[in-house]
Structure formats: structure tokens, C-alpha cells
């Protein structure tokens with residue numbers, strides 16, 4: 001995907017549409033083409049921009065200049081002046097007015113557009129994943145060489161801490177801190193585990209890394225082992241990822257042949273080996289303690305925490321568990337330094353993030369962008385706009401740890417802290433983009449159904465709570481719920497969070513909370529009026545029984 | 547290859563591999579890269595690959611290297627292939643079915659003319 005130098009947004013709320021926004025959009029498309037600008041400038045319809053005094057509006061980023069009301073005949077002049085010659089078309093500017101919340105943040109970034117920055121994916125789709133030679137040509141194993149021959153384990157950990165890297169497995173835990181815990185834990189035998197279970201719905205970022213650049217993960221695992229003082233590593237990879245397993249196996253073998261694995265790596269005293277362990281299809285095995293149980297040959301059920309794996313992990317030994325994408329960050333950080341890494345992303349969440357984009361956008365797939373980009377930008381630039389010019393309604397950020405993000409939060413920077421403050425979560429890096437033909441009750445029902453199926457059943461709150469949640473949501477969708485059910489749902493979400501044994505149950509309530517917080521009117525319409533405003537739910541009048 | 551025991555060893559291996567590549571590029575060789583991640587394969591990249599290899603064999607073409615790589619992240623456009631002729635910039639094609647692959651082989655790889663219709667931005 002190519003970086004664009006400008007981004008042009010056209011308002012397409014009902015009022016704008018009445019005033020000819022579609023014509024303006026079409027003319028913009030024609031004019032951009034006529035001036036040969038279509039590959040450098042992205043154009044999209046963005047729904048309601050939060051201001052209706054001069055519609056339709058055309059907003060040009062990165063300068064954040066607002067034009068409006070724009071008539072189709074103004075478009076030629078606007079494109080020629082602003083986008084071709086680079087001067088403001090002042091006569092078309094909307095009356096000066098403070099931008100409110102929704103589009104304010106974009107302009108606050110002052111003149112920079114986020115380009116796709118491939119740090120983790122820079123070799124994916126470029127090299128042959130089955131060739132260690134190509135990996136080495138692209139700076140492969142240089143970070144390992146540097147770490148082993150020029151740095152102490154403490155220095156490696158210090159560098160990772162300085163980089164500010166935070167875990168990409170869902171919770172955003174500071175990686176350097178976790179490494180330090182394991183390195184400081186008592187005991188001579190220690191383990192490193194790469195969590196490649198990736199079973200969050202809609203997420204396949206780890207798969208792309210595993211399939212496209214397996215050696216970078218092998219390199220990261222060796223560095224991690226050296227840093228925390230481990231002798232062995234396990235890769236826990238989900239059973240369905242057969243291609244990834246095959247490529248990892250090849251990579252491990254090649255690394256052995258080249259001496260990156262085995263005895264006395266890089267001529268030092270450090271010896272290390274990596275094993276592959278295939279999962280068998282349970283979502284819960286992505287949870288780190290269930291994963292450890294599974295490697296030990298037991299049923300994949302979470303352990304109570306504390307104690308944490310950092311002190312009592314695999315075979316009860318100190319164990320480092322990191323996500324695939326987290327580990328993919330390690331070689332570039334050591335190769336280029338923590339200071340370089342901090343130039344990417346935001347101060348609280350440095351680096352880039354890999355997202356899978358799915359749903360009602362024109363271009364689906366996978367992107368790697370700096371932390372702190374907004375949903376609006378993701379949709380407009382990388383998703384190439386909403387499909388059929390529809391209006392963006394909500395996004396689901398993927399998996400158990402994800403949230404349902406309403407359109408009102410589409411200008412919130414996507415980094416750990418900003419999302420925390422807004423009360424939502426980045427989840428596993430999947431962005432399911434929904435237009436207004438989707439029903440929020442239906443979406444929540446699908447999510448709860450997933451949790452209900454995947455609950456391991458060990459603790460009651462999660463096993464029964466998810467069943468009950470699914471039942472209530474089904475009744476709402478069938479038009480047989482009563483208003484009191486919403487209070488029950490609210491309490492249920494809270495109980496799931498407070499009482500469940502592990503992250504599965506604890507976060508299963510999140511979509512319910514988001515639905516009640518941001519979409520209450522839509523849910524109540526199902527109950528009070530017995531209509532599904534998006535026309536999705538069956539509303540059959542049949543009661544759902546467990 | 548002998549095991550790498552130092553940074554110097556690593557550098558040497560890298561230089562050797564780079565040199566091999568330079569020779570390859572200067573010889574005017576043609577490289578065809580097929581995206582073979584799960585998405586690519588699901589969209590039919592294996593058939594695409596097969597069509598390319600068949601064409602090479604049937605028409606006894608020489609000086610062509612066919613390799614695979616991981617996914618490109620452009621899932622909507624799979625299967626994806628890239629064609630690099632000598633030291634010219636690489637051309638990325640999307641939605642390359644077996645049939646399109648044969649067309650690209652004929653017009654671009656043999657004929658030297660880029661098949662604009664299927665070119666995508668990568």
C-alpha cells in the first residue's frame with residue numbers, strides 16, 4: 001500500500017447528501033484523475049464530520065483546511081489551487097469556527113499524515129521465507145550477533161525497557177519489565193514461550209509474520225533466551241497454522257545448520273534450542289497459563305494467578321511468555337537502538353502496530369502503521385473508504401480483549417493509553433469495520449456465542465454467565481426481551497469481570513458494556529418498539545431457551 | 547555452509563549472498579515471486595504457480611527464477627505475483643489467476659510489456 005501525501009474527506013451526513021455531497025465527491029474523483037493526482041491523494045466519504053453549518057464540506061489533510069459549502073462547480077478550482085498548486089483556495093473556505101471533538105485531533109497533529117511504516121513486516125512478501133540466506137542479506141541475525149558478542153543480558157533487557165515496547169498479545173504489558181521479572185526469578189532452568197495460538201476471531205497478523213518471516217521470530221526467541229537466562233524455548237502455534245509450522249520447522253533446522261541454535265552460539269558459552277508445540281483448536285489455550293498446561297500435556301485450563309508464569313511457569317520454572325508480534329519487535333530494536341524505536345508511534349506507546357482490516361471497507365487486508373493513528377485514518381487511507389460509500393457505524397477491535405468502538409471514538413488515537421482513557425481496548429489487532437447495515441445486538445450476540453462455545457467450563461461465572469448473556473441477547477434479537485433484562489445484562493457483565501478465573505470470562509463482559517454504553521437506544525428499540533433499526537435481527541417472537 | 551561463530555562470519559555470509567544477487571541482477575535474469583501465504587494459497591496461488599512453471603516448461607523458457615514469499619497483506623488482491631526483469635523496478639500484479647499468469651508470462655516475461663490491467667500498488 002502506498003503512502004499518500006494528502007487526504008481529502010467529503011462529509012456525507014444526510015444533510016450533506018441532500019446538498020449534493022455525492023456530486024462533489026464524483027467531481028473530486030474526476031478532477032484528481034485529470035490532474036494525475038489519484039495515486040498520491042486519498043479521497044473518501046466520511047459521514048458526519050460534526051459540523052453542519054456549511055455542508056457539504058471538504059476537508060483537506062494534513063493541513064486540516066475546511067472548505068464549505070462546496071458546490072460541484074467549485075471542485076475544479078479547489079483541486080487546481082490546493083492540491084495541484086499547493087495554495088489555499090481561500091474563497092471556498094468555510095467560515096472560521098472552532099473544530100469540536102470529533103475532528104479536532106487530526107488537525108492537532110499539524111501537518112503529518114501517517115504513512116504505512118513497515119518495521120515488522122518489512123521482509124514479509126519480500127524474501128523467500130524458506131531461505132536463511134535471504135534473511136541474512138536483509139540484516140538477519142545481526143541483532144543476535146550484536147546481543148551475544150557485544151552486550152550483557154542486563155544490557156539487552158535495559159535496551160528493551162528503554163524502547164518502551166509493550167506486549168501485543170492483548171494486555172499491553174511492558175515487555176522489558178516482564179523480561180526483568182524472569183531474569184531475576186530464582187532458579188537455573190528457565191523457559192521462553194512464543195504465543196502463536198492466535199485464535200482471536202478475525203486476527204491473522206501473527207500468521208503473516210510466521211509464514212512470511214519465520215527467521216525473525218527465531219532470532220527474537222534466541223535473544224529473549226539469552227536475556228532472561230533460558231536454555232530452551234517453545235513455540236505454541238495453533239493447529240490450523242500448518243503452513244506456519246512447516247516454515248518454522250524449516251527455519252529452526254536452518255538455524256541449527258548455521259550455528260544460531262545448538263551449542264556455543266556465536267562462539268559464546270550460550271547454548272539454546274527451540275521446540276514447536278502444536279495446539280489443537282481451543283481458544284482458551286491462547287491464555288498463557290492454559291497454554292502452559294497444554295504444553296505439559298494436560299487439559300488446557302487456566303491456572304489461578306498469582307503465581308505468574310514469570311516465577312512459576314512451564315514445569316513450574318520461571319517462564320517468559322510473549323506474543324509473536326511482540327517478539328518481532330526485538331531484533332529491530334536491538335539492531336537500530338531504543339532511541340530509534342521511540343521515534344515511531346506515540347510517547348506512551350512507541351513503535352508500530354500490525355492490524356488486520358475486515359468488514360465493510362473497500363480494501364481488506366493487513367497494515368502496519370505507527371501507534372496513535374486513528375480509526376478514521378485507517379478507514380479512509382488504508383481501507384480506501386467504506387464500501388458503497390456507506391456510513392461508518394462501529395468497529396470491533398478483535399477477540400476477547402477487544403471492544404466495540406462507536407463512530408464517536410473514531411478520532412481517538414489508537415494507542416494503549418488513549419484507548420484506556422476512552423474506556424475501550426485495542427484488542428488483538430483486528431479491526432472489524434461495520435457500516436450502518438449492521439446491528440449492534442447481532443454483533444454482541446455473535447461475540448457472546450463465541451465466548452459461550454470457547455469457555456473451558458472450569459469456573460462457574462464464565463461457563464454460566466456467557467450462556468446467560470447469549471440467552472438474553474438472543475431474546476432481544478427475537479423481540480421478546482423486557483427492559484429489566486438490560487439491568488440483568490449490566491450486572492452479568494460486571495460479575496463476569498469480577499468473578500471469572502481468567503481473562504476469557506473477565507473480558508467477555510466488555511462487548512456487553514460497550515453496547516449498553518454507546519448503543520442503548522438501538523437496543524431499547526428492539527425491546528420497546530420490537531423493531532431492529534438495521535433490519536438484521538429476526539424478531540420472530542420466539543423465546544430462546546438454554 | 548560452515549557454522550557462524552562470530553560477527554565477521556555473519557558479515558562474510560551476507561557479502562557472499564549479496565554478491566550472488568548482484569550477479570543475478572546483472573545477468574538480466576527474470577525473477578517471478580509468488581505470494582504463498584495462507585490467503586494467497588486459498589485464493590489459488592498454487593494454481594498460479596503451477597501455470598507459471600508449466601509455461602516455462604512448455605515453452606522451454608530459460609533465465610527465469612520462480613520463488614515464493616509470504617503474504618503481502620493485500621488480501622483483497624490475492625493471488626499476487628511480482629515480476630522483476632534484470633535491474634528494472636519490480637512490477638506487482640493482483641488477482642493473478644492461472645489464466646492471467648499465462649497472459650503475464652506471454653506479454654511481460656517474454657514480450658517485455660507490462661500488463662497494466664492487473665498492476666496494483668504494493
Ligand SMILES: Cc1cc2nc3c(=O)[nH]c(=O)nc-3n(C[C@H](O)[C@H](O)[C@H](O)COP(=O)(O)O)c2cc1C
Pocket residue numbers: 166167168169170171172173175178195196197198199200283284285286287288289321322323324326327400502503504
Ligand atoms: C482467553 C484468552 C486468549 C488469549 N489468546 C492469546 C493469543 O491467541 N495470542 C496471544 O499472544 N495472547 C493471547 N492471550 C494473552 C496471553 O495470555 C498473554 O497475555 C500474552 O501472550 C502475553 O504476551 P505479550 O506480553 O507479548 O503481549 C490470551 C488471553 C486470554 C485471556
